[in-house]
Amino acid sequence: MIAYEDIIAAKTRIGAEALRTPLLHSPFLDEIAGRPLYVKPECLQRTGSFKLRGAWSAISAIPDAVRASGVIAYSSGNHAQGVAYAAKAHGVPAVIIMPADAPKLKIDNTRAYGAEVVLYDRYTEDRDAIGDRLAEERNLSLVKPFDDERVIAGQGTVGLEIAEQADELGLDSASVLVPCGGGGLTSGIAIALERIAPGLVVRPCEPEDFDDTSRSLLAREILANASGGKTICDAIMTPQPGNLTFPHLSRLCGPGIVVTEDEVLRAMGLAFQRLKIAIEPGGAVGLAAALFHGEELDTPAVIAVASGGNVDEDMFSRAL
Amino acid sequence: MIAYEDIIAAKTRIGAEALRTPLLHSPFLDEIAGRPLYVKPECLQRTGSFKLRGAWSAISAIPDAVRASGVIAYSSGNHAQGVAYAAKAHGVPAVIIMPADAPKLKIDNTRAYGAEVVLYDRYTEDRDAIGDRLAEERNLSLVKPFDDERVIAGQGTVGLEIAEQADELGLDSASVLVPCGGGGLTSGIAIALERIAPGLVVRPCEPEDFDDTSRSLLAREILANASGGKTICDAIMTPQPGNLTFPHLSRLCGPGIVVTEDEVLRAMGLAFQRLKIAIEPGGAVGLAAALFHGEELDTPAVIAVASGGNVDEDMFSRAL
Structure with missing residues (x-):
């Protein structure tokens, strides 16, 4: 199992090589989400994603x-x-x-x-x-x-930053919506938050037909997606949760949230219009869940991780 | 005249109400610029600009x-x-x-x-x-x-952040390219840098036909643009430098840099592709100067302020 201390060690190795991304906010998005919504734009990370x-x-x-x-x-x-x-x-x-x-x-x-x-x-x-x-x-x-434990620990540094930034904002209870493929980012963030911000609960977010993590969490065992499915969310079309990530997801996360491709495209358009960032489809599922699935949340505030922005112009124009 | 201390006072009044925007970087943009290029994305600022x-x-x-x-x-x-x-x-x-x-x-x-x-x-x-x-x-x-002295001092907080961030990166000599309309942002940044980062030299950047500041700096007096001109850079189509801003610009800035609308649109497209941010035309003139006017720079590195991102979908699609 990966421990909080592994994330701290990863943070030390990474140093200033990864950008400390800010938390973005727009009152227009709050209104749609029905609660204060903050976005962690890992699309701005070097190479265009948290990876x-x-x-x-x-x-x-x-x-x-x-x-x-x-x-x-x-x-x-x-x-x-x-x-x-x-x-x-x-x-x-x-x-x-x-x-x-x-x-x-x-x-x-x-x-x-x-x-x-x-x-x-x-x-x-x-x-x-x-x-x-x-x-x-x-x-x-x-x-x-x-x-890979070293990879999960590295992704967990996003969780360290979210905890610090939520504290600066005075947020002690929030849902943290994370785009989930194999679960490296999701489990890393959850491990970090468990220790230093226990009022922040991670919710894995997935696109339709690639809801393996949501179903696995319900079933309490690893389930795979049907093979041959396609999605615009190429970044997170992973067949099933990882063997290392799933035990952490299962222990620490709330229920998964599944969004439609239309919701993903609308979230991308709103992120452009209101936050001035480019998110790729797979990176927008958390924001889509925050904006359009508020009834599945039980916290006064929500933080959505926008995990990547490597999107072709054609797909982006479709979202606009 | 506005002093460094006025900027510090403005920073205290603003507190956490303005986002401390990061400095973004892409090796792909370095290659085009011919030197290390950092972008200060004030388009991510609340309300979509440094204003x-x-x-x-x-x-x-x-x-x-x-x-x-x-x-x-x-x-x-x-x-x-x-x-x-x-x-x-x-x-x-x-x-x-x-x-x-x-x-x-x-x-x-x-x-x-x-x-x-x-x-x-x-x-x-x-x-x-x-x-x-x-x-x-x-x-x-x-x-x-x-x-307005209070406004100039507030915009100068961008300069405080640039100085800190340049220091973290070990940059002690750089050109700071700032989109310039009336000169509030440009003069505010220049006043801040003069005191705490004297190796960073501000260069005002303007679009063709709205190069009043560049011409005024050369003439050492305030000159106006010809009336009736139009530009896609609506954010900075100001008739002439301000009476309060010009003395600071004249004392502290290097020569202005004038870019074409085509360069502005290409800079917007590259910012989307490489930095995952949406910049409006007027906010992109500094980046356009960094990318396409490197021969006018005399420093080993360059920092471009992307001053705003409030752009309609139609204009943005044109840039893509």
Whole structure:
């Protein structure tokens, strides 16, 4: 299990390499949400998502001699960019296995951060087999997207900041809505808040047809999504909660909240109009839940994590 | 003249009512700029622009008994929203005189913040005459958009933050590119930096045909723009530098930088793609100068203030 102390250690390793994102606020969004709503814009994080935190935490924890031969990761895009960026900053090579249908911006950026990108078909090929072969051939250290203690601890630094910022605002009771794929960010935040802000309760948020975490929490066991589903929320279309993340989610989180694609697009448009930020679909499910599922919340205030902003112009124009 | 101490006093009055915006960074933008480039996103500020700082500073400085009857301001939009928001938070009425062709979003928001909006035709009517009459009839305190010591001091708090953030980054020599209309933000930042970060030099940035400050700095006297010009940079289409701001600009700033509308739109698109923020045209002239006028800079690094983000969807889509 990951402990609060692991998050503090990750914070020390990350130092100033991750931006301390502010909490944004607009009275117009409060009115829609029916309560004070604060947004943690991790879309402004370096590489455009919170994933840099976990990637930096993991890569900085690998012993120098091992790290020197390089790292490998598989990711639909945001973890890829975080790992590529952190590897480059550490001066080591990175190989990233990405689905061929990932947003072009994410693939291009990953390459631009200096990584070697290997594409695969996510509906027919086994990414793990591809990754295992490359890792063995080149002696690369695997940095998993969420089921890795160092990664979860890194994402948990978002929770440390939320706790501090909520305290500055005098918020001692709030729902913290977190876009949830494999659960690395969600569990990391929940572990941090349990210790230092126990009145802040994490609620995992997911898009329709990818509500594996919400169903797993209800069933008290890990359940998978039906295969073959598609969603505009590419960043969080993970098959099921992680083996490391789920026990934390199960112990610490309130019920999941499931939002529609239309709600996601409306949340993206409102975030542009009222907060002046660009959120990608997968990063907007928490804000969508805050704005349009207020009846599922039982706290006087709400904090939504906007987890990423790596969205193509076409998709963004659709949201506007 | 406004002194550094006035900015510190404004900071104390503003307290936590203004967001301490972060400094954003992207290696992709560094590459275009040809040097490390940091962006201060005041578009994320409450009400969508830095104007909240000056408005709060001014309104909080009016004696209670005087303030109670209300405030009045004229503005193309961002100052309007700042004054409306700050007046509401102080529990006093606000009347805002706005040009009828200001962006609809800005007019709607000003009303939504609780202000009474009076529209006028900026090409045929005299806004000062309208404002003077209303102020007298209702005993309202005028909050000017830039030629007011309290307002300039409030905008100067951006400079305090830039100095702190540059110090954290180890930047002791940089150009600070500031979108310049009447010069309130530009002079406020310059006054703050002179004292606490003398290696950071302010450069006023303007759009073509509204380069009154650049020409005035060269001529060492206040020159006006030709009347009747139009620009997409509505936030900074001011006729000439202010009487209070110009002496500071003249003493403290480097030469102005003039950018094209095409450069402004490209800067907006790159800010969306690389920083995940929405900047309005007038707020993007500093970033445009950083990206496309590097040959006019003589420092190893550059900091661009993105002063506002209140842009309609249509204009933003044009930039994408």
